[in-house]
Amino acid sequence: VQLQASGGGLVQAGGSLRISCTVSGGAFSSYTMGWFRQRTGKEREFVASIIWSSDRTTYEDSVKGRFTISRDNAKYTVYLQMDSLKSEDTAVYYCAAKRALAVITTEYGYDYWGQGTQVTVSS
Numbered sequence: 001v002q003l004q005a006s007g008g009g010l011v012q013a014g015g016s017l018r019i020s021c022t023v024s025g026g027a028f029s030s031y032t033m034g035w036f037r038q039r040t041g042k043e044r045e046f047v048a049s050i051i052w053s054s055d056r057t058t059y060e061d062s063v064k065g066r067f068t069i070s071r072d073n074a075k076y077t078v079y080l081q082m083d084s085l086k087s088e089d090t091a092v093y094y095c096a097a098k099r100a101l102a103v104i105t106t107e108y109g110y111d112y113w114g115q116g117t118q119v120t121v122s123s
Contacts, residue, residue, distance in 0.1 A: 003114030021095030092116035
């Protein structure tokens with residue numbers, strides 16, 4: 001399984017950005033997909049997850065109501081729509097995959113990782 005993240009960039013506080021993760025090499029209906037982020041000097045932390053087959057989503061508290069995770073079957077892509085961005089959302093964002101149908105919020109629960117994409121929010 002290979003994951004390719006893209007779409008990061010520089011955005012002003014209060015703005016929006018959508019990042020993408022294209023997946024290949026697996027039966028995605030059996031997967032849970034996650035987004036994590038790592039801020040400078042901090043450990044990598046959970047942001048959101050989606051169970052591919054059921055669309056069940058889970059969010060970290062600080063992004064609830066601002067971020068939306070979704071997936072596009074035809075494009076084998078998972079998205080993270082980020083609205084009302086804050087400076088504290090500045091981080092490298094990583095997508096991850098686990099062959100399981102479960103809510104997984106720890107990085108150790110995921111088997112596959114994409115390269116990170118930098119999101120910078122200017123205040």
